[in-house]
Amino acid sequence: MSADLPKDRAPSIRDVARLAGVSHQTVSRVLNDHPSIRETTKARILQAMEELQYRPNQAARALSKGRSRTIGVLTASSAQYGPARSVAAIEDAARRQGYFVDTANLGVADPAAIEDALEHLLDQAVEGLVIIAPQERVFDVLERLDIAVPYVSLQSTGKHDLRALAADQILGARMATRHLIELGHREIVHLAGPQDWNEAEARMRGFLLEIDDADLITNPPILGDWTADFGYFAGQELLRSRDFSAVFAANDEMALGLLHALHDARLKVPGDVSVVGFDDVPVASHSWPPLTTVHQDFDGIGRLAFATLLREMGTGTELPTAPIAPRLVVRGSTGPVPVSRLPLLKRY
Structure with a gap:
């Protein structure tokens, strides 16, 4: 393998994929330690990351340690009050438990932008995801990419209610x-x-x-x-x-x-x-x-989302009782x- 990149930009996940001779989805699965990846493929991708000095091998180091202490938040509505409050509550709860939060905001919620945002989060070797995105197509992309990390959603879609924490x-x-x-x-x-x-x-x-x-x-x-x-x-x-x-x-x-x-x-x-x-x-x-108006406890929903994600990741136990039921004011x-x-x- 040999690297030949422009000197005016940092290497990307697609550069790693091109150098290793695989798809960028395969690189994402390796970053996420997906069990379906063959060891020879994984080794080739990690070698490409080393050669390109891809994010100073941040993801590779996280894989070698087994933990990144990072969760990802995918949001398509961070400018609105409710989602912004929930993100702030997630970040506060994560800090208290020693986790970092990486947020990817969708300016345009088309499939390509959704996939790029998810790949950005997976580049950081996130251990889990919180989805604050309003469209069903976000979940379609999640399933198509076969993402192995646990995730929870703050929106109920009718198809993913087992992972949905939205108020009714x-x-x-x-x-x-x-x-x-x-x-x-x-x-x-x-x-x-x-x-x-x-x-x-x-x-x-x-x-x-x-x-x-x-x-x-x-x-x-x-x-x-x-x-x-x-x-x-x-x-x-x-x-x-x-x-x-x-x-x-x-x-x-x-x-x-x-x-x-x-x-x-x-x-x-x-x-x-x-x-x-x-x-x-x-x-x-x-x-x-x-x-x-109808009141929603956005802070409580955010805290519950993080606690539920910890449990899905196998690092949390009891869930807080959050008043997420709506009430008329x-x-x-x-x-x-x-x-x-x-x-x-x-x-x-």
Whole structure:
């Protein structure tokens, strides 16, 4: 084997693969000490890493010691409050147990970017992974790469629930919708999150289930993008018809944008329209009126994720009792259905 690399960059996993005459997936499996790799192949890859001085043989040293004391976190939504809080809780819990945390953030969640991010984490010889990524395709890539390290997920996908630690998104959405129904609202609109996000789909499902159980007419959910800007835009569009008395938004940011649109239209909340959000971000209690929302314990979920991962790795025992069940927080943005709309409800 011989190395011939540009001098202006460090060697990569693909350089190691090319020099060893294997695929980059095979190099990842060696870095992860996958049992299916033949010793001759492993030796050739480690020799290539030595020749290239690949990350000063960091992964090779970790393999020789058997432990890297490092876990990986793959996230596609680190800019949002909830995932950011969970990552911070994971990092704090890991430090207390003597572990390092390497985080890879997905700017674009296409299969190639997901694979590159996972390979980056495996380059560090991580002992386990926490997945904070919203799309099912992330888990498809995990299975295709045949990653041997344990992993847990903060999102429920319906296919990987044994490894999922997410709060019950469907239950939270049903609680929010039921609250509006119990206040007498019958014309309820749902501002949903992006269609390809598991959490958005689960919250929309919870809304539709509760509406169906109450035998109400279903208004088609409006697909949003989690932002306050979209909430404001959706509010302006909804006000063209005013065929609703309440809105359940799939997150607090869209709900806050909606409150802005209602204020600009000189409508009273909750006198004219009631609004419920989801997540209970810190600013939710300081909006005007303060926002009724579904609270999630993101810190508790992060701590539980790390403790569960330790157990999966064979280094942890008891799991902490974390209050990860969602709960409704009733504030000033919801109230009884407006008297002006009661005659319209007789048709139900």
